[in-house]
Amino acid sequence: MALIGKIKEKSGWAIGFIAIALGLFVVGGDILGPNSVILGNDSQNVGVIAGEKISAQEYGQELEVLKNNYAAQLGRQPSEEELPGLREQAWNRFIEKIAYQKQYEKLGLAVTADELTDMVQGDNIHPAIQQSFVNPSTNQFDKNLVIRYLKSFDTLPVNAQAAWINFESQLGPERLKAKYENMLRLSTYVTKAEARREYEDQTTQADVRFLYVPFFSIPDSSIKITDEQLQQYLDKNKSKYKGENTRTIQYVTFPILPSSQDSSELYQEIKDLAKGLAAAQDDSTFARANTDVPANAGYITMDQVPQELQGEIATFIKGGMYGPYREGDTYSIYKLTDIKDDSVASVRASHILFRSDSTAASQSEALKKAQEVLAQIKAGASFEEMARIHGADGTAQQGGDLGWYTQGGGFVKPFEDALFNFNGTGLLPNPVKTEFGYHLIKVTQPKTRRKYKLATIKKQIAPGEATREEAFRKADEFAGTTSTSQDFITKVSKDATLASFTAEKLRPGDNNVNALPNAREVVRWAFSEETEVGDVSQVFELDNQYVIATLTGKTDEGQVNVDNYRPELTSAVRNELKAQQIMQKLGTPTGDLQALASSYGGQAQVNTAQDVTMSSNTLQNVGFDPEAVGRIFGLKKGQRTQPFAGANGVLIIELTDLTPAPEVADYSQYKNQVTQTISSRSPYYINEAIKEKADIEDKRYRFY
Known part of the structure; x- marks a missing residue:
């Protein structure tokens, strides 16, 4: 009886314990399992923006909207090459929704309903709407078309309604971001002192003489670098090298x-298709249904006839079958379905160009050479061989062959006129002058107005x-x-x-x-x-x-460790060690720069540079070197620097003359330049600053 009493006494606790245990068993996988929120697991998140987690489901829905919009606009789904761009757009939308929104709220920025209405049918219509609702009779934007569209919105197809709703949903965020960027852009202020400095940087000119020993004068192989030196350099320059994932x-x-068996099987298939194409009543439909590569199904001129068929033109008959031809991994067969004459003529020709410029001497020389070669051809020399020897354009190696050309196809007018005013085949009697020089022309196939219609099947050899x-x-x-x-x-x-x-x-x-x-x-x-x-x-x-x-x-x-940036660190340390060697050899230099260079050896160069400005950041024969240019403008006329390591070598610079910027009363031009430069960069800097402050963790690679 005592035992039963104890059981009754503890039964409430026992039942509670069992209930908890059963609960943990049922939901434990969600609470304490690998995807547990309690344990801090974020395996279902694509990232974190400003402390807010973005779930894979949320991101996937945003991406799906962009993909659907893309498909609606282009009539096809995005390709694999295009998907990364859409994924980036989706991610940027979350940055704007979260990180930007926090900034908007701090400033009290918002977009009202009246503003949105104004963007759709008011006085400040969104550019996309202006482009979409154009009256065909006036070719101008028509607000009435927008109003009519919105009134009939409920009768539109579901996909059209969805596209408009998505477009409208972006108007507010877009306007809000524009407000924010414009506000910060308008906060840009350039002082008179800054404008004056910009003016002086562009206008003050210095003439210098300098000794230059480039780093490349010392072979890389002669510099031995240890990991300890690389680590020391990294420790001193941590701000330059950020950690990367x-x-x-x-x-x-x-x-x-494809194997030889694959090729044989396709060859048999193309032969069977040739029989089917030959017998087909609706040959165009048969060809479209069986080709791997779409082809022009309309009438084509001689210059559009496939290259492999051009040798068969003399045998062309309506209904004739041609092929199979093989080019690379593709077999082709053709059926000539129709022939007709057109108003536009085609001709095949070759030419030899003797190039000249606009000067009389150059043109005279080109004409003289053309006449000499023309005389040789008339005397029996091969036109094709003369083209290979004398031709001055890309056709020379093909004996001057231009292929088939259709009138109005792009030749300069003097050339085209000469070509189509000539009847028959053969050599034109005189050189033809164009803006490129003088041409000798040979018509190799006579003018024809024939156009052809082909049913084409192309099959690509694919691995079986x-x-x-x-x-x-x-x-x-x-x-x-x-x-x-x-x-x-x-x-x-x-x-x-x-x-x-x-x-x-x-x-x-x-x-x-x-x-x-x-x-x-x-x-x-x-x-x-x-x-x-x-x-x-x-x-x-x-x-x-x-x-x-x-x-x-x-x-x-x-x-961040040495291996992350080994090539960059090695280059920087190597240049430091080279600079030390060069400056040690130069010692404490005195006397003329040329004498110093001769004493140093052939690797030392003495150069001059005129009209150097602070804003140029480059030095003739040295290249981009802002530090070297900056040192110039710290000198007085006649002074020179001690040896120092620049971007590309060791220099000693001597200021020979300085022309200060003339005094001007108005610096507004330079103030505007600086303001425009800062303003144009504002959106980029704003975006980078917001992303940095948002402490973004991008884990999309786990899902996409």
């Missing part, structure tokens, strides 16, 4: 190339299933027997048929990997939180090749 991979490709399976088998075998980067490198070194490639500093948003297009899946794998340095990927299929990668290096935003 990057990955470096090595990869191999297994191309899926067996070919794809064999390529995948090789790739899968490589991946299945390779578990580390060292295995990867060893296998590649032992197999002469494999070539490996390195892609350095991939970034999370990259879509391509070197020359591999649409390689987004490879990039996502490289940035996956589960991928470690040394890991080897699964097999990726990219277009017509299989790819396997290994992660060989990574850098993170929060950590």
Whole structure:
């Protein structure tokens, strides 16, 4: 009885415990599992902007809206190459909705309903609406068309309504951002002192004489650099080198190339299609249904006849079949469905250009040479050979052949007139003058007004299933027997048929990997939180090749080390060490610069530069070197600097003359210049400042 009493006493607690346990069992996966919000997991977020998490679902919905708008405007879905741009637009919309909005709220900026109405049907119509509602009779924007459109809005197709609603939803944010940017832009103020300084920077001129020893005068191989020196330089210049989230991979490709069997099978297919095309009553429809490459289905002039068919023109008959022809991986067959005469003529010709400029001497020389060569051709010399020897344009290597040309197709008028006023074939009797020089012309095919209509089928040789399976088998075998980067490198070194490639500093948003297009899946794998340095990927299929990668290096935003910037650091430290060597050899220089240069050796140059201005930032024979230019204007006439390291070498600069800027009463021109420069850069600087303040974490690479 005592035991039963104890059970009754504790039963409430026990039942509660069981209920909690059952609850945890049911929802534990959501609360304490890998995607737990309580445990701080953000695996379903694409990023954070100004402290606000952006879920993958939210971002996906925004992206879908942009994709639908794109499809509505162009009549097709965006391609793989176009998707990264749309993803960036979607992300920027969130930056504006969150980071910009915080700034708007601090300033009390807003867009009223009246403003929105004004942008659609008021006095300040949005440019997009002005372009869309144009009266065809006046070719001008018509506000009545907008009002009529809005009144009939409920009767419009659903996709049209959705497109308008989306457009309207962007009007407010767009106007708000414009207000904000204009407010900050208008806050720009340039003082008279700043305007005067700009005037003096542009107008004060200095003449200098300088000794210059370029860094490249010392071979790179003679400079030994240690990691300790690189680290010391990095520690002193941390502000120059920001941490980046990057990955470096090595990869191999297994191309899926058509086999001889694939080619044979396609050749048989194209022959069967030729029989079908020959017998087809509606040949144009048959061709369109069976071709891989769309072709011109209308009448074409001689210059538009495919190159492989031009040799067959003499045998052209209506209903005739031509081909198959092979060019690269494409087979072509043609059926001549109709022939007609047109008002515009075509002719085939060759020419030899003797180029001249506008001076009388140049033209006289070109004419003399043209007449000499013309005499040789009339005496029996080959026109084609003379074109190869004397031709001054790109046709020379083809013996001057211009191919078929249709009247009005773009030749300069004197040339075209001479060509089409000549009857038959053969050499024109005299050189023809144009703005380019003098031409000798030979008509190789007589004028014709014929136009042709062709039904065309082009089939591209594609890898068959067996070919794809064999390529995948090789790739899968490589991946299945390779578990580390060292295995990867060893296998590649032992197999002469494999070539490996390195892609350095991939970034999370990259879509391509070197020359591999649409390689987004490879990039996502490289940035996956589960991928470690040394890991080897699964097999990726990219277009017509299989790819396997290994992660060989990574850098993170929060950590900067020498390997992140090794090439840049090495170059900077190498130049520092070269500068030390050069200045040590120069010692404490005295005397004339030329004598110093002779004492130093042939690598030292003495040059002069006239009319140097502070705003130029460049020095003749040295290049871009703002520090060197700045030092010039710190000198008095006759003074010179001690040796110093510039951007490209060591210099000693002597000021030989200085022409101060003349006094002017009005600096408004320069004040406007500075104001316009600052104003034009304002949107960029504003955007960068807001993004920096928002402390953005972009994790979209985990999903896209």
